[in-house]
Amino acid sequence: MIHENENLTPGEAREALDSVAKMEGAGWRRAVPERWFGAGIATLIGSMFAVYALQDPYPYIVFPIIGIPVLIAAGREKVGAYGRDFSDGKSNKWMLALFAAVLVVVFFGSIFIRRTYDAPWVSVITGLLVGLTVFLASEHERRAYIAKAGGGQG
Amino acid sequence: MTKARLNTVIHAPNRLQICAFLTPLQEAEFQVLRDELDVSDSVLSKHLKQLEEAGYVTFRKGAVNGRQRMWASLTKAGRKAFSAHVEELTRIAGVVSTPVN
Numbered sequence: 001m002i003h004e005n006e007n008l009t010p011g012e013a014r015e016a017l018d019s020v021a022k023m024e025g026a027g028w029r030r031a032v033p034e035r036w037f038g039a040g041i042a043t044l045i046g047s048m049f050a051v052y053a054l055q056d057p058y059p060y061i062v063f064p065i066i067g068i069p070v071l072i073a074a075g076r077e078k079v080g081a082y083g084r085d086f087s088d089g090k091s092n093k094w095m096l097a098l099f100a101a102v103l104v105v106v107f108f109g110s111i112f113i114r115r116t117y118d119a120p121w122v123s124v125i126t127g128l129l130v131g132l133t134v135f136l137a138s139e140h141e142r143r144a145y146i147a148k149a150g151g152g153q154g
Numbered sequence: 155m156t157k158a159r160l161n162t163v164i165h166a167p168n169r170l171q172i173c174a175f176l177t178p179l180q181e182a183e184f185q186v187l188r189d190e191l192d193v194s195d196s197v198l199s200k201h202l203k204q205l206e207e208a209g210y211v212t213f214r215k216g217a218v219n220g221r222q223r224m225w226a227s228l229t230k231a232g233r234k235a236f237s238a239h240v241e242e243l244t245r246i247a248g249v250v251s252t253p254v255n
Contacts, residue, residue, distance in 0.1 A: 023174035080186035
């Protein structure tokens, strides 16, 4: 597939590189997550924590558990493309794994405190803080995509 | 004129654009690609098939609301070949090289 005798002028090569840069920018622009998507995921994850403020949270925990994959699928279908930046690369995978581990510790920690001290507000505060953290992370990701797309969206 | 080692599968303008568009993405839907390239379904299918035959692109089919949809993504070999192609273009153009994702 490599053609050794292809003749190309520097000008033609520059033209091809311009087209590459333009299409890469278009790819990034398509992948910019919408704000409602980040807010929706943040709300659902936060509610997973906050629902433990209730006496019997188990009938309600099913909503975020079902809602998160449904929202992710809906977001992808709506945009028709999604970026590889956050799920690819060793450092990104480690960051995601670390974040998930922290969430698990906070999750069980808040349940333990809520039950030990009978303090339902602990679950509510934890849910709010986790939801806010997820939303800020989604905004950070959104800005990173916009920067790579060359700006123009906000 | 400069003698170049160009990948003839990728070098065609539409296929170069397809690879460039898919580079930052995990997957893109067929219709999205068609709209971005501003080509007909048949033209896009032809180019995607050539990239698939070279092992540079894979497809995933899925139904949404009863409608069949096709998602395309670059393979590892596709990313490597595209990156090498862009490096060669950069060399010919005589511009400072920037890494390709």
